[in-house]
Amino acid sequence: MPPDDLRAFAVELARGLGWVVLGSALLQYAVYTVQTVLAFFELHRARRLERRANPGWMIGAKSVPGISLLVPAYNEELTIVENIRSLLTLRYPRYEIIVVNDGSKDGTARAVIEAFGLQPTVLRRPHPAPCKPIRGIYRHRDYPNLLFIDKENGGKSDALNAAMNYARHPLVCGVDADSLLDHNSLLQAARPFVDHPLRLVAVGGTIRIANGCEVHGGMVVREGAPRQLLPLFQVVEYLRAFLIARLAFSRMNTVSIISGAFGLFKRSAVLEVGGYTHGTVGEDMELIVKLHRHFREKRQPYDILFVPDPVCWTEAPESVAVLRRQRTRWQRGLCEVLWRHRDMLFNPRHGRIGALGLPMFVLFDLIGPFLDIIGLVTVPLFWWVGILNLEFMLAYFAVVALYGVFLSMMALVLAELALFNTTRKRDMLALLFAAVAENFGYRQLNIVWRIEGIWQFFRKQKGWGEMTRKGFGAKPAAAK
Amino acid sequence: MPDLSPAFEANLLHDLIAACQWVAALGLGLWVVCYFVRLRRLALQARDARTEERLTEAVLTLSVTPDPDPYAFDRLRRWEQAILLRVFMALVENTKGPDQQALINLMRRAGFLGRALKLLARGRPRDRQAACTLLSYFDHEAAVGALRTALRDRDPGVRLTAARALLQKDRIVSLHHLLTALRFPPDDPPIMMADVFDRMPASLHDEAIRLLAEPMPVEWKRMLAIALGRRQVLAAYDALAALRSAPEPRLRSAAWVALRELGDPRAGDLATEGLSDPVPDVRITAAQCAGALGGPETLARLVPLLADPDWWVRFQAATALYDAGPDGQRLLEQHCQAAPDDDVGRQVWRERTAEAGDAA
Numbered sequence: 001m002p003p004d005d006l007r008a009f010a011v012e013l014a015r016g017l018g019w020v021v022l023g024s025a026l027l028q029y030a031v032y033t034v035q036t037v038l039a040f041f042e043l044h045r046a047r048r049l050e051r052r053a054n055p056g057w058m059i060g061a062k063s064v065p066g067i068s069l070l071v072p073a074y075n076e077e078l079t080i081v082e083n084i085r086s087l088l089t090l091r092y093p094r095y096e097i098i099v100v101n102d103g104s105k106d107g108t109a110r111a112v113i114e115a116f117g118l119q120p121t122v123l124r125r126p127h128p129a130p131c132k133p134i135r136g137i138y139r140h141r142d143y144p145n146l147l148f149i150d151k152e153n154g155g156k157s158d159a160l161n162a163a164m165n166y167a168r169h170p171l172v173c174g175v176d177a178d179s180l181l182d183h184n185s186l187l188q189a190a191r192p193f194v195d196h197p198l199r200l201v202a203v204g205g206t207i208r209i210a211n212g213c214e215v216h217g218g219m220v221v222r223e224g225a226p227r228q229l230l231p232l233f234q235v236v237e238y239l240r241a242f243l244i245a246r247l248a249f250s251r252m253n254t255v256s257i258i259s260g261a262f263g264l265f266k267r268s269a270v271l272e273v274g275g276y277t278h279g280t281v282g283e284d285m286e287l288i289v290k291l292h293r294h295f296r297e298k299r300q301p302y303d304i305l306f307v308p309d310p311v312c313w314t315e316a317p318e319s320v321a322v323l324r325r326q327r328t329r330w331q332r333g334l335c336e337v338l339w340r341h342r343d344m345l346f347n348p349r350h351g352r353i354g355a356l357g358l359p360m361f362v363l364f365d366l367i368g369p370f371l372d373i374i375g376l377v378t379v380p381l382f383w384w385v386g387i388l389n390l391e392f393m394l395a396y397f398a399v400v401a402l403y404g405v406f407l408s409m410m411a412l413v414l415a416e417l418a419l420f421n422t423t424r425k426r427d428m429l430a431l432l433f434a435a436v437a438e439n440f441g442y443r444q445l446n447i448v449w450r451i452e453g454i455w456q457f458f459r460k461q462k463g464w465g466e467m468t469r470k471g472f473g474a475k476p477a478a479a480k
Numbered sequence: 481m482p483d484l485s486p487a488f489e490a491n492l493l494h495d496l497i498a499a500c501q502w503v504a505a506l507g508l509g510l511w512v513v514c515y516f517v518r519l520r521r522l523a524l525q526a527r528d529a530r531t532e533e534r535l536t537e538a539v540l541t542l543s544v545t546p547d548p549d550p551y552a553f554d555r556l557r558r559w560e561q562a563i564l565l566r567v568f569m570a571l572v573e574n575t576k577g578p579d580q581q582a583l584i585n586l587m588r589r590a591g592f593l594g595r596a597l598k599l600l601a602r603g604r605p606r607d608r609q610a611a612c613t614l615l616s617y618f619d620h621e622a623a624v625g626a627l628r629t630a631l632r633d634r635d636p637g638v639r640l641t642a643a644r645a646l647l648q649k650d651r652i653v654s655l656h657h658l659l660t661a662l663r664f665p666p667d668d669p670p671i672m673m674a675d676v677f678d679r680m681p682a683s684l685h686d687e688a689i690r691l692l693a694e695p696m697p698v699e700w701k702r703m704l705a706i707a708l709g710r711r712q713v714l715a716a717y718d719a720l721a722a723l724r725s726a727p728e729p730r731l732r733s734a735a736w737v738a739l740r741e742l743g744d745p746r747a748g749d750l751a752t753e754g755l756s757d758p759v760p761d762v763r764i765t766a767a768q769c770a771g772a773l774g775g776p777e778t779l780a781r782l783v784p785l786l787a788d789p790d791w792w793v794r795f796q797a798a799t800a801l802y803d804a805g806p807d808g809q810r811l812l813e814q815h816c817q818a819a820p821d822d823d824v825g826r827q828v829w830r831e832r833t834a835e836a837g838d839a840a
Contacts, residue, residue, distance in 0.1 A: 062710070063674035063703075122834050124827045126791040198668040198699065391493040395500075402500035409507030416514035423522060428515060432508075 014378070014387045021375030022396050028368060029403045031360075035248035036410045042251035043243075043418055046307055049195075065193055066094035066169030067186055067264070072159030073099055073177035077106040080177050081115040084146065086218020087175070092186035096145040098163040099177070103132075103153025116140055118148050129161035129275025137166075156260070157276035157283040164275055167267055174284075176261040178315055180210060180218055185310035189264045192305055201269045201291055201302045204258030205310030206242045206419065209235045212427075213313065220313050223422040225430040230323060231316040232430055233438040236408050237446075238316075243308060243414040244407065250306035254357030256292070258304070260284035262312030269294075269302075280340075281462075282333020289341050292353045308418045324449050331453020332461065334365055339457075369450040375400070376444060401439045408435035528563055535560070535567045543582040553590055562607050565599060568592065569610045572617060584617045593618050597626050605635040612638060616645030624651050631661040639663070643676055650681040655688055659700070666697035673700065677707030685713045692719040702734040709738030717744050724750070729759040736765035740772050748773030752781045760790040767793065771800025771808060779808045786815055786825040798828035 069087055073080050080099070087097050101109040112118065118138035132154035139147050151162050160174055171193060175181060182188075185205060192203050212226035226232045249255045260283060270276075273290040276283045288304060295302040317323040338345075338361060345362065347354040379396045382388040412435055422428070542548040553564055572583050592614060600611035612630055615623040627649075630642035639662055646652045664673050680688060688708055692701060705723055708716040720742065723735035736754050739747035747769055754766025767785055770778050785797035801808035816826045 062678060063671050065671070122827070122831050124822075124824075124831075194671040196668050197671050389490075391490055391497070395493040395496045398497040398500035402504040405504040406500075406507035409504070409511045412511045413507070413514045416511065416518050420518065421522075423519060432511070435511075 011387050014382050017374070018379055018382055018388050018392060018396075021371055021379065022392070022399065024368075024371045025375060025396065025399045025403075028364060029399065029407070031364070032244070032407055036244050036407065038251040039244045039247035039414060042247040043308060043414060045251075046247075046309070047417075049191075050309065064093050065171050065190065065197070066096070067092060067171045067173050067190060068163070068167035068169040068267070069095060069097045069173050069175050070160050070163035070167065071097060071099045071175050071177050072102055072156050072163065073104065073108050073112075074102045074153070074156070074159070075104045075106045075108060076177040077104070077108045077111050080108055081111050082218045083177055083180065084112065084116070086180055088143070088146065089183070089217075089219070090181060090186050091183050092190065094169065095186060096147065096168060098147045098149065098166055100149045100151060100159040100163045102151060102155070102159035109148075109150050112148050113138055116143055116146060116148075118143075118146075123147075123166060125165050127161075127165045128271050129164050130278070131158045131162035131165065134162065155278065157278050157280065160283070161275040164267065164270060170267055171264055172267045172270065173262070173264045174260055175312070176314065179207075179261045180215065180220060180313040181262065182311040182313070183219065185262070185312060186264075189262075189307065189310040192307060193264070193266070196303060199301055199303045200305065201266050201295065202255075202258055202288065202304045203264045203310075204246065204255065204304075204306045205262045205264075205312055206308050207238060207259050207261050207312050207314055208419070209238055209316045210313035211316050211318065215313075223420070223427070224424065225422075225427040225434075226316070228318050229434075230318055230320065230442075232434045233442045234316040234323075235431065236411060236434045236438055237442075239415045239419075240408060240411040242306075243411050243418060246306040247308060247414070249357065252352060252356060253303065254352045254360075255304045255306050256288055256353060256357040256361065257285040258288050258306070259312075261314050262310070279462075280333060280336050281329050282337045285333060285337045286340070289337055289344070289353075289358070292357075293341065293344060293350065296350045296353070311419065320445075324452075327446060327449040328453035328456055331365070331450045332457045334361060335454055335457035338362060338366065365450065366454065369447045369454070372400075372444075372447045373451060376447070404439035404443060405436050408438065411435075528559075531560055531563050532567055535564050536571065539564075539567055539571060539583070539586070543579070543586045548586055548589065551590075561595060562599065562603065562610075565592070565595060565607065565614060566610050569613045573613065587614065587617065593620055593623060597622060600626050600630060605638055608633065608635065608638045609641045612641040612645050616648045619649075624649065627651070631658070636663070640672055640676070644679060647676065647679040647681060650683055652681070652684060655680070655684045655691060664700075666700065669697070669699050669703070674703040674707060677704050678710060680707060680711065685711075685715060689713070689716045689719045692716070692723060698728050698730055702730050705731070705734045705738040706741065709741030712742055714742065714744060717742060717746065721747070721750060724754060729757075729762055732757060732759070732762045733765045736762065736769040740765070740769040743773065745773050745775075748775060748778045752778055755781060755785055760788075760793050763788065763790070763793045764796045767797045767800045771797075771804045774804070776807045779804055779811055782808075783811055783815055786812075786819075786823075791824060794824040795828060798825040799832075801825075802828060802832045 071084070071087070076083075084097060084099060099112060101112070118140050121137050121139050123137045132152040135150045135152065137147065137149050147166060149162055149166065151159065154162075164172055171190065173186070173189070189203050189205050193200050209226065209231055210220060211228070211231035212224040213220045214222035214224060225235065246255065246257075263284065265287075269291060270287065273287070273294045277286045277290070280286050291302075291304065317326055338358065341358065344350045344354045345358050375396060379388060379393050383390060383393040412431060538552070542552060553561070556564060568583065568587055572580055572587070575583060596611040596614045596618075599607050600615065603611060608630065612627060615627050624646070627642045627646050628651075630638055631646070633639050633642065643652075643658055643662055646658075652658050658676075662673075662676070664670060677688075685708070688704055692705060692708070696704075701723075705720055709720065717739075720735050720738045723731050723738075726732055726735070732754065736751060739751070751766045751770035751774060754762055755770065757763050757766060763785065767782055770782055774781075779801060782797050782801055786794055786801075788794050788797065798812060801812040812825055812829055816823070816829045819826045
């Protein structure tokens with residue numbers, strides 16, 4: 001081929017690539033728009049159900065199912081006691097708290113045992129969900145609903161399995177030890193189980209960022225926007241993830257992930273699928289996909305729902321390094337789950353979850369980041385070398401950034417309707433700033449971390465990485 | 481690759497940029513509107529809370545006044561009237577004895593029947609529910625009629641509140657009709673249904689017992705059986721005992737739960753039949769029933785269950801023996817003396833004696 005033809009071909013190819021990335025961005029945002037509309041419908045339905053019956057009636061009812069809170073703790077010395085105290089004050093007629101010290105290297109076990117005056121006790125139960133050996137079980141008669149299990153280190157899944165083996169109640173709720181539950185969250189999360197006791201298998205609630213909020217006695221007493229930029233961006237990001245994506249998935253009955261920080265499950269169903277899977281960093285999504293697979297294959301009708309009202313507060317990373325570790329880990333977890341259940345993809349036997357739920361993750365969370373990064377690099381480059389004109393580049397960035405602003409604003413609108421209680425103008429202006437600014441840099445950084453996570457998955461990198469937590473109102477300290 | 485003319489391409493890209501700008505502006509505009517609507521809503525909520533506090537104080541003061549002014553609340557505005565009804569509902573629900581009676585008297589004298597009826601006919605679902613609760617404290621036939629009408633309300637919460645009110649007043653004629661009106665799904669009925677059965681008045685017991693023998697969705701029958709047991713309807717003994725041979729294991733299990741709750745000592749001996757049921761859950765509930773109600777001979781029949789293939793059956797049998805008192809504990813102790821260290825009976829014995837030691 002003569003050099004001129006070759007150059008012309010290369011130019012055409014580059015222009016074609018430009019249109020492909022623009023088209024994929026448009027397609028992606030078209031799907032997000034559909035999700036936003038579905039999220040509004042789902043929120044409307046949730047609100048209508050809430051108005052029908054105040055969950056408060058459950059407080060005095062004998063027939064309400066009991067809940068076992070499973071709290072895995074690894075090096076949580078700073079926050080664990082305050083968090084247990086907060087859990088002990090939750091509003092629900094029948095519940096117990098099972099805290100599992102997963103072989104912490106700090107003083108987590110000592111802190112809990114001393115704070116609550118716990119005594120060793122003898123409790124032996126069969127272990128239908130496999131877990132590492134138990135070193136000791138502790139309780140105190142003044143806290144009949146608190147059980148503390150000290151076991152060898154085996155990871156979060158292992159600790160959750162250990163707790164589940166000792167759970168007495170038909171519903172189990174996984175709660176991160178560094179998270180805070182809203183006072184009424186158990187009542188709100190359990191209500192769907194009261195309405196549909198047979199069909200419902202799992203319910204997920206909203207996770208919100210506690211940075212910037214006022215916390216007293218393990219309770220968020222005043223909402224507020226974080227002062228630092230990174231947590232502020234994460235507030236908008238979490239709202240988009242929970243109030244748009246999960247509500248939409250719930251509407252389509254394709255919820256494929258319930259956050260490990262707060263999810264309510266039917267214990268029998270979790271045990272039927274063998275409990276939490278070991279050796280994965282995406283144990284929360286893995287469990288949900290396993291449940292889908294199990295009930296689909298059994299041809300048993302079931303529901304897995306997301307409800308926006310029950311809120312769990314968590315501390316967001318404040319440094320780029322920690323956030324990067326968290327995001328790459330999440331991406332690795334996603335890859336692991338999708339790889340393990342790849343036979344469910346586009347498999348009609350697995351219904352909507354196989355046809356819609358999991359393929360969406362593949363398209364938007366695995367392939368999407370690569371298309372995004374190609375667009376972000378090639379479009380300015382092609383404009384610079386004169387292959388694409390300025391209008392094209394502006395149009396591409398308008399789609400990526402301005403449409404991103406629209407979606408972030410929609411998440412704020414949904415939060416206005418469903419969650420927000422703060423009236424401080426300063427907080428709202430901060431959120432407005434974050435909704436706009438996170439589209440210029442922060443989201444692109446996330447795309448890079450996603451690709452890094454995929455790379456780590458292919459390199460078979462394991463482990464959770466170091467997380468730094470300040471504790472709610474405490475000084476910074478490192479934890480693993 | 482699209483083959484576009486430069487002019488068309490330029491127009492398309494311009495339109496795209498303009499559309500994105502409009503969409504972002506629309507998002508911003510929507511958020512601003514929602515923000516101010518929420519501020520307004522929060523302000524109204526704060527106003528309602530203040531009004532509720534003021535009205536609660538006024539109602540409590542009037543309820544202890546020897547001769548309260550029946551027209552005291554007439555000057556309130558319409559939205560205040562709705563709050564007043566909610567205040568009365570909360571106070572009446574959360575008080576007992578003479579204090580509650582004083583509130584009810586005040587309500588009756590101040591003409592709340594008419595207000596509740598009006599609200600039930602025209603209010604929002606939340607207000608209709610409050611009206612139903614208040615109407616349960618009026619003996620007037622108009623109140624009963626309105627509550628019966630509310631059983632057909634389009635809102636399930638209102639239907640349920642009306643059902644509870646009618647059950648409390650003992651004005652439900654037929655349980656079957658009530659269940660039909662409530663329109664709960666037969667395959668996955670809400671647990672609220674158990675709450676309805678738990679409030680069943682004595683006048684409906686005969687029909688409830690009859691329903692146990694009639695065709696009915698399994699879950700409904702299960703909830704009904706347990707409710708009859710909890711309410712200790714002794715006349716239900718035969719019907720519940722008959723349920724022990726139902727083909728559905730959930731019903732057999734519910735029969736033993738209900739019989740244990742009923743407390744009829746005859747059920748203790750009967751429960752030995754359930755100890756050999758093929759379904760572990762049924763063996764567990766039968767063991768609990770036998771342990772709670774059985775005599776020494778029945779308790780002895782629980783000992784073989786300590787070697788059951790299912791761990792939970794062994795555990796519950798041992799727990800039932802321990803909880804049965806000195807006779808059961810003696811049997812469990814005898815079993816433990818010969819049992820190996822990992823025996824479940826022995827574990828339960830250790831667990832329970834350690835707990836008893838802690839408590840002492």
